[in-house]
Amino acid sequence: MSTRPTLSARDPVAPDRAAAGERRDLVIEASGLRKTYRKRGRKAEAVEAVRGVGFAVRAGEIFGFLGPNGAGKSTTLRMLATLVRPDGGSARIGGVDLVRSPARVRDVIGYVAQSSGTYDDASARQELVAQARMHGRGKAEAERLAAAAITTFDLAEFADRRVRTYSGGQRRRLDFALGVIHRPSVMFLDEPTAGLDPPSRARMWREVRRLRDNGMTIFLTTHYLDEADSLCDRVSIIDRGLIVAEGTPSDLKREISGDVVTVGLAAADEAGRPDAEKLRRAAAALTPLHHVRGVEAVDTTLRLYVDGAATAVPLIMAALLRAGVEPSAIESRRPSLDDVFLAKTGRTLDD
């Protein structure tokens, strides 16, 4: 019952560009990365987490991997961070081959996982010193780096307390400080702001931008639209282990030209449950309209892709009333990355 908005045909994936020539400004070049997990047991089926993913990240940019949970974001990140060996494909980080010399890659990368990775009974200072020592620094040097990180990430107030007493935001700042203690040139962040309250999120965004301004290249995964939209210079949209789109957030949104009109169809008496019949009738009435280029059903609403909201909304109203469907709300907005995701996959990011 839905037709998708048409998108300009364009190769969304960058590996060809990466393979075309040795480009100095490319810090991460990945092509055809694959990972299949085989569970134990005879009947367990293999899960193809990543099915051939390629992209190129330039020096000094914040590159985002946007996709729903289970799309393969974390697995890709863990392959790049040398934690998981790819089943196929290749990647170079800072010019070093990931599969052949993971040890050399580890010198130039930092990684912050979704879960903290610190001991509850340790203090931030102990963890920072140990981390610097694991990177091969001597004792005095490690203590100096830890002290510097405590200042930079504003941890002084609680640096010698046990980690178990920290707030979520304080823990996250410590995780960041641990990830960059050895001044890496590439930073991998797995869902850096998941589960944080809005002030802490804003703060982490500032920290990410600060790292980038200090010359680091940032590769992060997220399932937050606003994070991909306002924090990232470029994003790859990943779904079911494959990249479906790549570009700057504004370019991607521009592919969906025009406006998005959302028609709410929830009846007052049924608390938010979609009325299939009503949706069907509304979609049937709206799809033939000249101004409407695409219709997608999302829960109790219809998302219409139109050339211009100002001229389309009156026509939509009229068509709905002719079909005997009374909308509960109509609003128009500029396209978001969610619309891009919907256009490419037929689903929304929250699905």
Added chain:
Amino acid sequence: MKVLRDTWLIFTFETRIMARNPTVVALTLAQPITFLVLFAPFLKVAMAGRGVESYGDAYAVYVPGLFVAMGLLGGLYAGYGLLSALRAGIIDRCRVTPVSRTGLLLGRALMHVALLEFQATVITVAALPFGLRVNPLDLVVSYALLSLVILLSISISYAIALLVRNENSLGVLINTVGQPVSLLAGVLIPLTLAPLWVQNVALWNPFAWATDALRALFTGHFTAPAVWQGGVVMLAACGLAVGWSIRLFNREVS
């Protein structure tokens, strides 16, 4: 050299963190003392007429058994710590650094060795007022042998943990393995009291060799063949188990 440096680094870090947890330290002290006070009197009565005349003699038989029981069962629990560190992402965080993989596992294992050696020291000191008397040199050799017992059991626990990757299965396995192995090592009742077939089965249990060696040392028989035999068996078993666990660790988490 990097392996040694990193092992030492991880060992000191893990030990410091563990020492900051007062519950662990308290439990470490409470358990062996309870055993010492509640069980040794039984042994004195049970072994009367077999050369055990005093509490001092009973402790010379019982303390080595307690050492092996504690090293074996305490060491088997180390797998839980590894699993929770894996789950918390601590191992991943370390693996993204160039730190030696072997050092990462060995340093952690040695932390457990140190913890259980500390327990053994507490037991020794607590048994002194009851009449335990050991030659200091024999005691030092006993501790060295005990370290091998602990390391063997930790490595087995790590290997099982890395294979099953799940706390519940690990618990079931270490209970089913730990109980018979400790009984067959004669930790509670010396194997000399056991029927011949049990003694024959125990020949295949490295922990039984360790118990015999420790009992010889505690009764002042440093030159008894049991001592060097125990040492050789434990070194060999330990080498195999440590190698196995490191292989699994490197494979599972490359």
